[in-house]
Amino acid sequence: MMERFLLQSMDTEEKFYKYEEQRLKTEENRREAEHAREFQMLQMLGQMLAGISSTVSQRSQYMPSNPSQRSNHRSYGDNFNYNSMTTLSPPIVIERSFSMHKTHSIKEMENIFQLVRNIIPPLTAKKHKGQDGRIGIVGGCQEYTGAPYFAAISALKVGADLSHVFCTKDAAGVIKSYSPELIVHPVLDRPDAVHEVEKWLPRLHSVVIGPGLGREDVLLANAKGIIEKAKVKGIPIVIDADGLWLIAQQPSVIQNYPRAILTPNAMEFSRLYEAMLRDPVDSNDQHGCLLRLSQALGNVTIVQKGERDLISDGEKVLVCSHEGSSRRCGGQGDLLSGSLGVLAHWALLAGPEKTNGQNPFLVAAFGACSLTRQCNHQAFQKCGRSMTASDMILEIGAAFNKLFET
Numbered sequence: 001m002m003e004r005f006l007l008q009s010m011d012t013e014e015k016f017y018k019y020e021e022q023r024l025k026t027e028e029n030r031r032e033a034e035h036a037r038e039f040q041m042l043q044m045l046g047q048m049l050a051g052i053s054s055t056v057s058q059r060s061q062y063m064p065s066n067p068s069q070r071s072n073h074r075s076y077g078d079n080f081n082y083n084s085m086t087t088l089s090p091p092i093v094i095e096r097s098f099s100m101h102k103t104h105s106i107k108e109m110e111n112i113f114q115l116v117r118n119i120i121p122p123l124t125a126k127k128h129k130g131q132d133g134r135i136g137i138v139g140g141c142q143e144y145t146g147a148p149y150f151a152a153i154s155a156l157k158v159g160a161d162l163s164h165v166f167c168t169k170d171a172a173g174v175i176k177s178y179s180p181e182l183i184v185h186p187v188l189d190r191p192d193a194v195h196e197v198e199k200w201l202p203r204l205h206s207v208v209i210g211p212g213l214g215r216e217d218v219l220l221a222n223a224k225g226i227i228e229k230a231k232v233k234g235i236p237i238v239i240d241a242d243g244l245w246l247i248a249q250q251p252s253v254i255q256n257y258p259r260a261i262l263t264p265n266a267m268e269f270s271r272l273y274e275a276m277l278r279d280p281v282d283s284n285d286q287h288g289c290l291l292r293l294s295q296a297l298g299n300v301t302i303v304q305k306g307e308r309d310l311i312s313d314g315e316k317v318l319v320c321s322h323e324g325s326s327r328r329c330g331g332q333g334d335l336l337s338g339s340l341g342v343l344a345h346w347a348l349l350a351g352p353e354k355t356n357g358q359n360p361f362l363v364a365a366f367g368a369c370s371l372t373r374q375c376n377h378q379a380f381q382k383c384g385r386s387m388t389a390s391d392m393i394l395e396i397g398a399a400f401n402k403l404f405e406t
C-alpha cells in the first residue's frame with residue numbers, strides 16, 4: 001500500500017515537473033519575442049521620432065507674435081540647442097494610452113516612453129549620496145502641510161537621494177513628523193527667507209515651487225525671490241499650485257525661462273490663460289489653447305493636468321492618457337510635481353543623445369504623468385473609494401518598476 005502511494009506520488013511529481021518545464025519554456029519564448037520586439041523598436045526609434053508627422057495645424061498659427069520671444073530660450077542643457085531641431089517642423093500631437101478600454105494608442109508614444117527609460121540613471125556602486133538628485137520643495141504653511149510632504153516624499157521614492165522642504169516655521173515640525181527622510185527648513189516666513197534658501201540653491205538640482213505655499217503676500221513675495229535666484233543659477237523650476245497663483249499675477253517672473261515647467265490643473269490653467277491671452281479658454285480647442293499659452297509665456301513647458309494630461313512646449317503636444325482611476329482625492333498633483341522635479345533633473349543630465357534631441361522636459365513630464373496615473377491605478381485597485389494620496393505614494397516603487405524598469 002505504502003509502495004503504491006510512493007509510486008503514485010513520484011508519478012505526480014514527475015508530471016508536475018514536466019508541466020512546469022513546458023510552462024517555463026513557453027514563458028521563455030514569450031520573453032524572447034518581447035525582447036526582439038523591444039530591440040526592433042529601439043532600432044526604429046531615431047527614424048520614427050524624426051518622422052512623426054501627426055500635424056494638427058500649421059505651425060505659423062501658433063508662432064509667438066514677437067520674434068524676440070522665440071530667441072535665446074531653448075538652451076535646456078549646457079551645449080544643447082533644441083530649437084535648431086524643431087524650427088522646421090509643425091506642431092505635433094502624440095498620444096499614448098495604456099488603457100485596455102481605449103483603442104487610440106499611437107505607436108510613436110512608445111518612443112517617448114522609451115526615452116523616459118533612457119534618462120533614468122543607472123544604480124551603481126560608484127556614486128555617492130546626492131548624485132541621483134537633490135530636490136527642493138518650496139511650500140508648506142500653517143494650513144497646508146500635506147502638499148509639500150507629498151511632493152517631497154514622492155521625489156525621494158522616485159529615486160532622488162535628498163529632498164529638502166522650505167516651509168514656514170509652524171509647518172516645519174508637522175512636516176518633519178510625517179517623515180524622518182525629509183530635510184525641513186523652517187525659513188519661508190522669515191524676513192531673510194530668500195537669502196536662507198539661496199544658500200542651498202547651489203546644492204539643489206531642481207526646485208518645485210508652490211505645493212501648500214498658500215497665498216499670503218509675504219510668502220508669495222518670498223517664492224518670487226527664490227524663483228529669481230534659481231533662474232540665475234539655471235536650475236530647473238517646476239511651478240505648481242499656489243506658485244501658479246503667483247505666476248498668474250506676475251507672469252514675467254517665469255516668462256522666457258527655458259527651464260520652467262508649469263503644472264496647472266483645470267482651474268489653474270484657466271487663470272493663467274486668461275491672464276496671458278485676455279480670453280477665456282476655448283474648451284473645443286484644448287491643444288490650441290495649450291500651445292498658445294506656452295508660447296505666450298516664452299515656450300515654457302506646461303503640463304495641463306486632467307482626464308488626459310496634455311504636455312506642451314509650444315511646439316508639440318503630448319497626450320498622456322495612461323489608465324488611472326476615477327478617484328480624485330487631493331494630493332495627486334503634488335505627487336506629480338515632486339516626481340517631475342526628479343525626472344526634469346535626470347532628463348537634463350542625460351543629455352540630447354538619451355532624449356534623442358527631444359525637449360528633455362517633455363520627456364520628463366511624460367514620465368511623471370504616466371507614473372502618477374499608474375500609482376493611481378494600482379492604489380485604486382487595492383483601496384477603491386478609500387484610496388488617498390498616501391496610498392498612491394506607497395505604489396511609487398512598484399509603479400516605477402512596472403513602467404520603466406521591466
Ligand SMILES: NC(=O)C1=CN([C@@H]2O[C@H](COP(=O)(O)OP(=O)(O)OC[C@H]3O[C@@H](n4cnc5c(N)ncnc54)[C@H](OP(=O)(O)O)[C@@H]3O)[C@@H](O)[C@H]2O)[C@@H](O)CC1
Pocket residue numbers: 143144145146147148210211212213214241242265266267268330331333334
Ligand atoms: N493635504 C494637503 O495639504 C493638500 C493641499 N493642497 C494645497 O491646497 C492649496 C490650494 O490648492 P487648490 O487646488 O485647492 O486651489 P485652487 O487652484 O484655487 O482650487 C480651488 C478651486 O478650484 C476648483 N478646481 C480645482 N481643481 C479643479 C479641476 N480640476 N477642475 C475644475 N475645478 C477645479 C475647485 O472649485 P469648486 O469645485 O470647489 O467650486 C476648487 O475649490 C495649494 O497650496 C495646494 O498645494 C492640495 O495640494 C491638496 C492636498
Ligand SMILES: Nc1ncnc2c1ncn2[C@@H]1O[C@H](COP(=O)(O)OP(=O)(O)OP(=O)(O)O)[C@@H](O)[C@H]1O
Pocket residue numbers: 241264265266305306307308309324325326328329330331332333334335336369372373
Ligand atoms: N478627470 C480625471 N481623470 C483621470 N485622472 C485625472 C483626472 N483629473 C486629474 N487626474 C489625475 O490627477 C492628476 C492631478 O490632477 P489634479 O487636477 O488632481 O491636480 P491638482 O488639483 O493640482 O492636485 P492636488 O490635489 O495635488 O493639488 C493628473 O495628472 C491626473 O493623473
